[in-house]
Amino acid sequence: MRRALSGIVPTALRLGAIVLxxxxxxxxxxxxxxxxxxxxxxxxxxxxxxxxxALVLLSLRNAHEPPGVSWWKSLRSPRQAPQPVALIALGLAxxxxxxxxxxxxxxPAVGALLISVSLVVTRFPLRQSLPVGLLAIGGxxxxxxxxxxxxxxxxxxxxxxxxxxxxxxAKQRKATRAAEAREAVLxxxxxxxxxxxxxxxxSLSAQLVHLEGAKLLLRADRSAEALDRVxxxxxxxxxxxxxxxxxxxxxxxxPPALPVALRRLxxxxxxxxxxxxxxxxxxxxQRLAPETELALVRTAQEALTNVRRHAPGSPATVELxxxxxxxxxxxxNPASAEKGSPGGGYGLVGMRERAELLGGTLSAGExxxxxxxxLKVPS
Numbered sequence: 001m002r003r004a005l006s007g008i009v010p011t012a013l014r015l016g017a018i019v020l021x022x023x024x025x026x027x028x029x030x031x032x033x034x035x036x037x038x039x040x041x042x043x044x045x046x047x048x049x050x051x052x053x054a055l056v057l058l059s060l061r062n063a064h065e066p067p068g069v070s071w072w073k074s075l076r077s078p079r080q081a082p083q084p085v086a087l088i089a090l091g092l093a094x095x096x097x098x099x100x101x102x103x104x105x106x107x108p109a110v111g112a113l114l115i116s117v118s119l120v121v122t123r124f125p126l127r128q129s130l131p132v133g134l135l136a137i138g139g140x141x142x143x144x145x146x147x148x149x150x151x152x153x154x155x156x157x158x159x160x161x162x163x164x165x166x167x168x169x170a171k172q173r174k175a176t177r178a179a180e181a182r183e184a185v186l187x188x189x190x191x192x193x194x195x196x197x198x199x200x201x202x203s204l205s206a207q208l209v210h211l212e213g214a215k216l217l218l219r220a221d222r223s224a225e226a227l228d229r230v231x232x233x234x235x236x237x238x239x240x241x242x243x244x245x246x247x248x249x250x251x252x253x254x255p256p257a258l259p260v261a262l263r264r265l266x267x268x269x270x271x272x273x274x275x276x277x278x279x280x281x282x283x284x285x286q287r288l289a290p291e292t293e294l295a296l297v298r299t300a301q302e303a304l305t306n307v308r309r310h311a312p313g314s315p316a317t318v319e320l321x322x323x324x325x326x327x328x329x330x331x332x333n334p335a336s337a338e339k340g341s342p343g344g345g346y347g348l349v350g351m352r353e354r355a356e357l358l359g360g361t362l363s364a365g366e367x368x369x370x371x372x373x374x375l376k377v378p379s
Contacts, residue, residue, distance in 0.1 A: 041103055048096040048112055054089050055119070084128070090120045091132050098139035101156070102147070110156060114163050121167035133164045194354065196244075204240065207233045239305065258288065261297045262318060269304045269316060276315040277304070283322035292377055295358055296320070296329050299351045303331035303364075303373040306348075311336035311371065327379045334370040351375070 097113035113136060120132045137157050144152040210233035217226035256264070259281050266277040287293070300318055307316045314336040321328045348364050355362040360377030 041100070044096055044100040044103065048093060048100055051089055051093045051096060052112060055086065055093065087124055087128055090116050091135060094132055094136045095139060098136060098143060102143040114159065117160055117163050118167045121164055122171055133160065136160050194350065207236045210236070258293045258296060262300055262320065265300050265304055266318060269308065273308045275313065278317045280319045288327065288379055292327065292358060292379065295354045295377055296327060296375065298354065299329060299362065299373065299375045300331055302348065302351055307333045312338045322379050325379060327377050329375040331373040332370055
């Protein structure tokens with residue numbers, strides 16, 4: 001429905017141009033008639049009107065094609081020779097417009113010429129539209145030479161060149177916007193893929209490690225240790241499911257402000273680990289780029305999750321410091337006396353890749369008897 005309605009306005013304009021092409025010359029000096037020059041004007045006007053009407057019909061047929069199928073492309077059948085009907089019609093319209101404009105000294109024929117040049121640039125690639133544009137310029141020059149004044153149609157020639165350039169620039173701008181839209185879709189798909197990977201990949205790999213260990217322990221008749229491994233795998237699955245749900249919710253809704261998101265992570269850590277999580281935020285309160293805020297939140301989330309798994313019973317500290325140039329995020333925790341669950345480290349690898357995409361850095365390792373995760377990204 002929208003596709004059909006979008007063709008009504010240009011179709012109405014073209015039909016109006018055809019009506020003006022027929023009506024206006026009736027009151028002109030070189031009016032259509034049945035003898036001499038007047039007969040030639042009549043024949044040229046009729047031929048040009050029929051050609052323009054054929055272009056309108058072709059455009060209407062294109063508008064009624066199913067979405068994604070261009071009738072201009074369907075003119076080229078794989079089983080037949082190329083049949084650029086519309087291109088030939090536009091070339092004929094240019095020739096007729098130049099001839100009629102020369103005989104009537106302007107009038108609606110000039111409008112038909114400019115419309116034809118604009119249409120051919122809009123509908124066809126440059127290698128096909130350029131010859132038609134040169135045909136219009138050559139025809140106008142030839143008409144001036146035959147009339148004894150080569151500069152007679154100089155203004156009209158410049159007008160045609162201007163219309164050609166404006167139409168081509170508009171076409172290129174539209175193509176650029178379409179390419180940017182496609183790039184945005186691909187970037188969004190990549191972002192969603194990273195979200196799913198960062199949330200699930202490390203938890204699933206850790207589950208596999210625990211389950212494989214449980215299988216080996218059961219074969220060795222160490223059922224108590226095997227049960228402990230299965231319990232850890234269940235906890236990882238539950239945590240991964242909660243994080244996946246949180247990610248889906250974040251993708252569907254506007255993300256909260258960075259301080260709010262970090263505060264929620266600290267509260268979740270305290271609720272799950274039954275240990276304190278100190279949050280310190282310094283710097284001007286301002287919203288950062290969405291991808292920057294997302295990287296900071298995901299890094300803090302991954303680091304706190306690792307503290308719960310690999311240093312159970314250990315408190316955590318989250319420090320965020322932002323200035324006009326950089327944002328520093330530090331997550332630290334002291335060493336734990338309790339034995340943590342093993343992990344493959346895929347989450348930190350994903351965070352490091354996310355930081356590098358933003359032009360930042362991420363480091364993680366032991367520091368002052370504890371563990372430090374440090375993310376630095378441009379603000």
